[in-house]
Amino acid sequence: MTDKVLIVPLHVEPVVFTRDMLDWLPWLEPMAEQDLTARHMAGLVDAARAKSAYFRLLVRDPEVLEHRTKTDKDIFYNPEAGLPRAERELAAAATSRFNGCIYCASVHARFAATYSKRVEDVDRLLDKGVGTDLDARWNAIVAASVALTSTPITFGPEHVDALRKVGLDEASIVDVINAASFFNWANRLMLSLGEPAAPEKA
């Protein structure tokens, strides 16, 4: 039987980058919750993700989802050494802003704002884009993320020098590389398998 591309329900399409919570509507049928086996639950990693249409769609390949998720969590949540969480989130938000993923940018701009407490700077990145002036350290992180996100990749020794100049050590530079590279993975899934929706007003 041929699978169907879904017609999304009537919804309000977000037309700007925002830190608001957004919904996400799939373009292909997610697995039904009642059909999830132990293998699928292992793929979801967190049982709560069985409620998410996005993760129930990706769990059609449970092994890849499991390893994607565990890669993601370590890059962003591992507290040992390297870049502070706020700036890993900044790299994720800048990558998402440059690729144009409104959903991913909303999630990681929220995290960046929460962990850095620099709400106005994060909002300026969302409003004005990746060329906006934040401060020397954040500018270097955003520029490195953009260079890694461009195709062909334009990341070069000048970006490494700029990151060192603003105080990043080698482990922190690797965190920038990991965070920006990972969002080139995440953005492409979020953008191409469904679309964001503004939550319904209560």
Added chain:
Amino acid sequence: MMSDVIDTLAGIEPGSPLEAIRNGRLQARTHAQASYDSLFKPLSEADASTLERIAIACFVAGLHGRPEMEAFYGTALAEAGAPAAWKGVIAAAVKAAKGQGPYGHYPKGPLSAEDKAGPVFKIDAAERSALGARLAAAFEHTHMLVFHPRDAAPTYLQMLVDAGWSATGIVVISQLVAFLSYQIRVVAGLRVLKARPA
């Protein structure tokens, strides 16, 4: 430890400072490798064959213009027993499809000022017949994912369905191209860092 593809492609030596830093994110390192293994040595080929996956990987590597990635996946293609013509066909498709990203359109509104037009790739008739309808459609989709992912729309998925891809198969090839977008960048970034010691 088993060989790690990112370390191999980035030239990270055992015992080197960069290896120690990568081991500081051991879960990320381990599961990036496991992601690669799951994509290229899948438990099931029902929805996307290993040969299809490797052919798409060769195309993605070529679109990024990364010789180390093209060599790696090119070797895998030959070892997987691809038809002899595919190497040339993929090279021709890469040449025709190569561009600069990211570009694309935003939902109509204030962001429309940032819309950036660019080509939508349609594969040549000769290459389509050499690769078959499924892979030809996958290559067209891959080009969008690589260069202009914000143009994604349900119509792109419908073209994959029409070419014979299942919903699960579409998830697999989407993960594949998205994973490669990550892997290629990590390797590129680590190579730059390695060549620029502090």
